[in-house]
Amino acid sequence: xxxxxxxxxxxxxxxxxxxxxxxxxxxxxxxxxxxxxxxxxxxxxxxxxxxxxxxxxxxxxxxxxxxxxxxxxxxxxxxxxxxxxxxxxxxxxxxxxxxxxxxxxxxxxxxxxxxxxxxxxxxxxxxxxxxxxxxxxxxxxxxxxxxxxxxxxx
Numbered sequence: 090x091x092x093x094x095x096x097x098x099x100x101x102x103x104x105x106x107x108x109x110x111x112x113x114x115x116x117x118x119x120x121x122x123x124x125x126x127x128x129x130x131x132x133x134x135x136x137x138x139x140x141x142x143x144x145x146x147x148x149x150x151x152x153x154x155x156x157x158x159x160x161x162x163x164x165x166x167x168x169x170x171x172x173x174x175x176x177x178x179x180x181x182x183x184x185x186x187x188x189x190x191x192x193x194x195x196x197x198x199x200x201x202x203x204x205x206x207x208x209x210x211x212x213x214x215x216x217x218x219x220x221x222x223x224x225x226x227x228x229x230x231x232x233x234x235x236x237x238x239x240x241x242x243x
Contacts, residue, residue, distance in 0.1 A: 099174035105216035105241045110206050116170035118201040121194060129160040156194040161233055165202045165222040181240040188235030199227040216241050
């Protein structure tokens with residue numbers, strides 16, 4: 090059998106009409122490291138000491154440097170899992186996001202993200218996939234809830 094790179098897919102491709110409310114898309118768990126903090130600080134330019142000064146944090150009763158909410162949010166990116174491979178070229182874009190930060194996240198915490206399709210909104214030539222986002226830590230605590238919306242071609 091001859092190899093054709095154009096037909097090489099990580100998962101079976103599915104379109105908007107093939108998706109179902111309730112489908113779950115998990116991304117691999119990841120342990121938050123000091124490198125994540127440094128990379129996020131460089132990218133965001135946020136230099137509040139609660140995120141980057143261990144002594145400042147300890148003086149305020151925290152067990153370590155507190156991850157920025159947006160840093161935690163990044164762990165919920167659909168691109169870290171199978172969803173973008175499943176929908177392939179039908180993705181037009183990531184169009185909306187909301188989130189609630191429920192618990193602190195620290196260096197050494199392991200985060201387990203999941204996205205669940207909560208609604209499918211058909212339009213004339215496109216459709217919106219609404220996904221409930223959650224991230225749990227290693228203790229099973231919910232640290233983030235939110236919603237993502239993706240626009241797909243039909």
